[in-house]
Amino acid sequence: MQIHKVGVIGAGQMGNGIAHVFALAGYDVLLNDISQDALTRALALIDRNLGRQVVREKITEAEKANAIGRISTTTTLTDLGASDLVIEAATERETVKTAIFEDLQPHLKPDTILTSNTSSISITRLASRTDRPEKFMGLHFMNPVPVMQLVELIRGIATDEPTYKTMLGVVESLGKTAASAEDFPAFIVNRILMPMINEAVYTLYEGVGNVRSIDESMKLGANHPMGPLELADFIGLDTCLAIMNVLHDGLADTKYRPCPLLTKYVEAGWLGRKTSRGFYDYRGETPVPTR
Numbered sequence: 001m002q003i004h005k006v007g008v009i010g011a012g013q014m015g016n017g018i019a020h021v022f023a024l025a026g027y028d029v030l031l032n033d034i035s036q037d038a039l040t041r042a043l044a045l046i047d048r049n050l051g052r053q054v055v056r057e058k059i060t061e062a063e064k065a066n067a068i069g070r071i072s073t074t075t076t077l078t079d080l081g082a083s084d085l086v087i088e089a090a091t092e093r094e095t096v097k098t099a100i101f102e103d104l105q106p107h108l109k110p111d112t113i114l115t116s117n118t119s120s121i122s123i124t125r126l127a128s129r130t131d132r133p134e135k136f137m138g139l140h141f142m143n144p145v146p147v148m149q150l151v152e153l154i155r156g157i158a159t160d161e162p163t164y165k166t167m168l169g170v171v172e173s174l175g176k177t178a179a180s181a182e183d184f185p186a187f188i189v190n191r192i193l194m195p196m197i198n199e200a201v202y203t204l205y206e207g208v209g210n211v212r213s214i215d216e217s218m219k220l221g222a223n224h225p226m227g228p229l230e231l232a233d234f235i236g237l238d239t240c241l242a243i244m245n246v247l248h249d250g251l252a253d254t255k256y257r258p259c260p261l262l263t264k265y266v267e268a269g270w271l272g273r274k275t276s277r278g279f280y281d282y283r284g285e286t287p288v289p290t291r
């Protein structure tokens with residue numbers, strides 16, 4: 001199937017990056033959010049991030065201008081009715097996502113492909129609530145979208161081969177690489193990454209190391225570009241905890257139990273960079289470990 005018009009729902013952290021990469025690859029993008037402020041902020045951010053790519057000579061001024069010209073915005077969900085592909089990147093709450101698909105589907109063409117960027121909700125379950133489970137997939141981008149090379153493609157139990165093949169082609173057209181994952185809790189990247197972060201928090205909790213020694217160990221001893229605690233602060237500790245809970249509940253194995261210290265940080269509202277405090281305190285010039 002040919003994809004020209006792409007509807008992106010949710011103009012937050014992920015939605016603006018998704019709109020950015022699709023517009024740069026030549027697709028017409030219609031970006032939707034319930035908040036006009038979020039749309040305004042997203043357009044400003046896309047402009048700034050494209051500008052950075054121009055400065056780094058990754059793209060030209062003309063490519064930037066063309067990409068911006070391909071993005072329109074709307075607060076009316078049903079305006080996305082003419083889309084060939086819909087990418088839902090709204091708030092990570094199942095009721096929000098199912099309501100979006102239910103409201104949108106009567107306005108869609110029968111062959112429009114529906115995708116969700118969810119990090120943790122079952123694709124099969126989301127698909128089963130739509131009128132087209134065979135044309136529904138997980139399309140999981142990594143943050144920040146314009147920078148990260150990988151996209152996870154997740155087939156629900158009913159996803160058909162033409163939909164999967166079309167989406168493989170779409171990912172390739174963005175200059176990105178697809179990894180195909182079966183629909184089980186947290187897919188591939190978070191299934192491996194989050195237990196590692198959780199184990200780093202246990203290592204801190206049990207006093208095996210402090211924040212600095214744990215991060216240094218993994219950077220210098222395992223060649224990771226960021227330490228696990230630094231990375232957790234970047235992702236958001238609430239997000240890390242939510243994904244551990246999805247693994248724990250979904251796989252019913254105690255090896256996925258979230259570390260009580262991770263829960264404590266979240267309860268304190270110390271969620272990492274976004275709240276200026278997590279395993280590091282970001283309120284000063286340089287980050288200072290909090291333990």
Ligand SMILES: NC(=O)c1ccc[n+]([C@@H]2O[C@H](COP(=O)([O-])OP(=O)(O)OC[C@H]3O[C@@H](n4cnc5c(N)ncnc54)[C@H](O)[C@@H]3O)[C@@H](O)[C@H]2O)c1
Binds near residue numbers: 010011032091092142
């Ligand atoms: N942040 C990450 O690192 C990351 C990585 C991969 C996937 N994801 C997934 O991407 C999705 C979005 O995450 P985010 O970090 O961009 O969240 P975010 O909070 O930055 O943005 C969510 C946006 O959705 C909008 N929204 C809420 N309800 C809506 C509705 N009914 N219709 C239209 N818009 C609506 C909000 O106004 C907000 O602008 C989630 O499913 C999340 O699991 C996030």
